[in-house]
Amino acid sequence: KQEVTQIPAALSVPEGENLVLNCSFTDSAIYNLQWFRQDPGKGLTSLLLIQSSQREQTSGRLNASLDKSSGRSTLYIAASQPGDSATYLCAVKSGANNLFFGTGTRLTVIP
Amino acid sequence: DVKVTQSSRYLVKRTGEKVFLECVQDMDHENMFWYRQDPGLGLRLIYFSYDVKMKEKGDIPEGYSVSREKKERFSLILESASTNQTSMYLCASSFRTGYGYTFGSGTRLTVV
Numbered sequence: 001k002q003e004v005t006q007i008p009a010a011l012s013v014p015e016g017e018n019l020v021l022n023c024s025f026t027d028s029a030i031y032n033l034q035w036f037r038q039d040p041g042k043g044l045t046s047l048l049l050i051q052s053s054q055r056e057q058t059s060g061r062l063n064a065s066l067d068k069s070s071g072r073s074t075l076y077i078a079a080s081q082p083g084d085s086a087t088y089l090c091a092v093k094s095g096a097n098n099l100f101f102g103t104g105t106r107l108t109v110i111p
Numbered sequence: 112d113v114k115v116t117q118s119s120r121y122l123v124k125r126t127g128e129k130v131f132l133e134c135v136q137d138m139d140h141e142n143m144f145w146y147r148q149d150p151g152l153g154l155r156l157i158y159f160s161y162d163v164k165m166k167e168k169g170d171i172p173e174g175y176s177v178s179r180e181k182k183e184r185f186s187l188i189l190e191s192a193s194t195n196q197t198s199m200y201l202c203a204s205s206f207r208t209g210y211g212y213t214f215g216s217g218t219r220l221t222v223v
Binding site for chain 1: 117144153154156169170199201203208209210211212213214215216217219
């Protein structure tokens, strides 16, 4: 069964810093990998979707990379802002039936 | 943008009540999913559906059922609510297998 791990579990950075969130998965046979953001008590907001044939995706200050062979993805956030504070979840589509989630990284950006 | 709308943000129900959680998506997605999210356990799949009137069990279907009579609507039913079903419930949809997921804003259900 696919296992998804996110490191670190929590991260606190000063405003303006660039940061990297890590995601690793055990089975490289994936359809895609998706990064989500979740604010407290809210649903999940999709940030970036990387198909298995792609290496990276960018949206604004966010860049996500995918190395399928090593089972790793990173989410790079440039020039962090207090509004970026949230929990970030990595999810891997592996098999037709399910999306496998990591446990998340709770990010706090300090003004 | 695809919208997934969950009818209630917060619900409080009594033990033994029959509870309906409604989810509607507006972009003709084939696949719809119900998850629950609990601290320390992450997101767990309850049921999913690939087409109208079709349903498949996820990882934790016990105590739940679902209904998909129309393509845009996927309902989660708690036949007899229990306190251990107190949770955040999240609905999601995707165009087809291999496409990204869009989630609703969640329903916080409390069973007392």
